[in-house]
Amino acid sequence: MSKFFYWKLAVTNLKKNGKTILPYLFTCIMTTAMFYIITSLSKNNGLGYNTKMVLSFxxxxxxxxxxxFLFYTNSFLMKQRKREFGxxxxxxxxxxxxxKIIAYETFVIGISSLIIGLVFGIMLxxxxxxxxxxLFEKDIPLGxxxxxxxxLxxxxxxxxxxxxxFLNSIRQIYFVNPIDLLHGGSYGEREPxxxxxxxxxxxxxxxxxxxxxxxxxxxxxALALFFLAVIFVIIGTYLIFTSGSITLxxxxxxNKNYYYKTNHFISISSMMYRMKKNAIGLANICILSTMVLVTLSTTISLWMGIDTIINDSYSKELSLSRGISLESKDYEKEKKELNDGIQNILDQIGIHKKNDLEYIKLDFWGVQKGESFELRLTEDDLVDEEDACMVRFVxxxxxxEIMGTDERLRENEVMIYTNQNGMDNDSIKIxxxxxxxxxxxKNIPYPTRYNEAIPFYLVVVSNDEKIMDFAKEETAADKSLDIYMNFDxxxxxKENLELYEKLWEDLWNNRSEHSLSTESKAAAWENTTDSLAGILFVGIFLSVLFIMAAVLIMYYKQITE
Structure with missing residues (x-):
């Protein structure tokens, strides 16, 4: 027999099995197109690093x-066609x-899906x-x-x-006898x-x-245990569908009184013989549907909540912190020099600041235990300590001045704000x-950047001298004495992002030995969208794939009925 005979037979088989082959071919095309699109975008230099990293994942x-999925779908097709091959x-x-026939069929499907899928992928x-x-609100490049x-x-x-x-299909043909091939499509009917x-x-x-x-x-x-919980739920779902349904x-x-009734007898007997082959498919549909809901709801919620995330983390448009030497005697002079530098950059861009906030702060990483702050700690102590917290003195x-109040404190008194519950003692040891x-x-305008997962304490002391005394304490733990400024x-x-970049460059070039940090709501928005847009994109892509897989499984289950 000539090779054209096998070609002709392969093409004829594909046409006659169009009801099952076409959905599989469509799935191959869509999967190929989506894989090319996401791989191409992950290598596009027009996107940010975080987005490309997420897309690459x-x-x-x-x-x-x-x-x-293509293995699973092809195995289903082969099971339906075993009688034909027999x-x-x-x-x-x-x-x-x-x-040879299967090789030609696989070649036709593979080449067709690859060419059409890549053409669609390039177009989309x-x-x-x-x-x-x-999504990034950026200018669109030409080309x-x-x-x-x-x-490639x-x-x-x-x-x-x-x-x-193809190899898996050959395996299913070579290791069974002709009688098994003839009855291969009905083996799932045995009572489990x-x-x-x-x-x-x-x-x-x-x-x-x-x-x-x-x-x-x-x-x-929760982040650490999430995937463990998912694995347990998936395993449990498969076992409940495959074994639990049969047990029920x-x-x-x-139960003779229930079973020996006309309606119950027919339905239970029918389900008993067919549940074995349908259970895994039903479990797959259930899990894929859940994946769609979880993936879409999570990614869309994250994207829609970007502004909330940024506003909760950054109370003002821009904040900066510049270190102060412990030998410094004139904080106001240093504040003025810093303000003049900021104002010069604002004038260059043509914008104005408002709602500004300025103060001297001293930050320690430490541990709050009972009625004391343990602040004389090494970095190793902080790593091993579960109750580590941030303590800020002002x-x-x-x-x-910031609160518009006229509070009074003695030398041995403090006021405290914390984002934690349960601190009800009348004194604290520092x-x-x-x-x-x-x-x-209860409420402070000071930006903290710490949620409840990281304990934060703001301690108001009587005067600047007290802050300097604390700053001079010998401790190996991380501490910083800074001028802090924050404003809208x-x-x-775009202008705020330019302000942040110029401010950082100017302050960095003139920082001498002082520590420096700057934060910008615009820069944070750009970095966050750089990550979350990629996550949203991948989430939508995966959801489309999961929906396509679930629909295909339901379609194949329907035509087998």
Whole structure:
């Protein structure tokens, strides 16, 4: 027989099995296009580093998903076509001839899906890039970009996938006899055995997963335990569907009063014989649907909450902190020099500052235990200590000026603000001296940048001299004495970003030996969107893949009925 005979037979088979082959071909095309798009974007120099890193991670996830899902789908197709191959074998075709037919079919599907998928991917790549640039609120560059490296990676990956699919198909043909091939499509009808142990394991696994997710309150612990909970829930879901459903049906069957009724007898008997082959598919649909909901809700919520995240973390548009020497005698002079430098840059850009806030601060990393702050700690002590906290000291004069109050403090008195609960003592010990707590401040305009996961304490002391005394204490722990300034502007986001960059450059060049840090709401917004836009993009891509997979599984289950 000539090779054209096998080509003709392969093409004829594909046409006759169009109801099952076309959805599979469509899935291959879409997966190829999406993989090329996300890989190409991850290598596009027009995007930020964080976005490219997230997209690169997404390309790995899509690649792994493509391998698993295309294998799963092809195995289903082969199971449906075993009877067809069995007939070919009985009519005289040897298994090596069947292998040739499958090779030609795989080649046609692979080449078609690769060419069409890459064409769609190249066409949509620019559209997706424009969407990302719109999310970043950046200028859109001209030109059309095709990533040759992404094309080669896509061809290599999906070429290998289709080759492995071909080998798996051959395996299913070569290691069974013709009779098994003829009946291969109906082997799932056998009544499954009752599996109490797996059912119990499924319930326990599901319970552990939901217990972890519902009882974990600490933010950092939740991040660490999230994937563990997901794994337990997935394992539990599979076991409940595959074993738990059979156990339930067996229990109903053993109840004679319930089972021996016309409606119950027919439905339970029918489900009993068919649940084995349907259970895994139903579990897949359930898990994929949950993945879609979780992925979309999480990524969209993160994106929609960007402004809230930024506003909660940054009370003003720009803040800066410049270190002060312990030998300095004129803080006001240093404040004025810093203000003059800031005003000069504001005038260059043509914007004005407002709602400004200035004060001297002393920060320590330490530990709050009972009625004392332990601040004489080494860095190793802080790493090993679970109750580490940030302690900030400010003077009463700065506090009254900022708050518009006229509070009074004695030398041995302080006022305290904290983002923690439970500190109800009347005094606190700082560097072996006891201070009475005159007042607990509820709300402060001071930017803290610390949420409840990181304990923060603001301690108002009687005067600047007290702050200097604390600053001169010998301690190996991280501490800093700084002039702190923070203000809003009437500029646009672009102007505020320019202000931040120029301010940083100017202050850095003139900082001498002083420490320096600056923070900008505009810069933070740019960095956050750089990461979250990539996460949103990957989340939407994965959701489309999960929906496509769930729909395809449901479609195949429907046509088998």
């Amino acid at each position: 997404g390309s790995y996830v899509i690649g792994i998903f493509a391998v698993i 007939l070919f074998h009985i009519l005289g075709l040897e298994k090596k001839h069947l292998a 790549d620019k559209v997706m890039f424009l969407i990302l640039m719109k 059309f970009y095709i990533s040759v490296k992404s094309l 990676i896509s061809c290599l990956l999906f070429g290998v996938i289709h080759f492995l699919v 055995k009752n599996k109490w142990i797996l059912t119990i394991l499924g319930i326990v696994s599901l319970g552990i997963g939901y217990t972890i997710s519902l009882t974990t309150k600490d933010v950092l612990a 049906l067996k229990a109903l069957k053993s 003077s009463l004069a700065d506090y009254n 560097f072996d001296e006891s201070y009475g707590i005159l007042k607990r401040v 502007t009437d500029g646009t986001k």
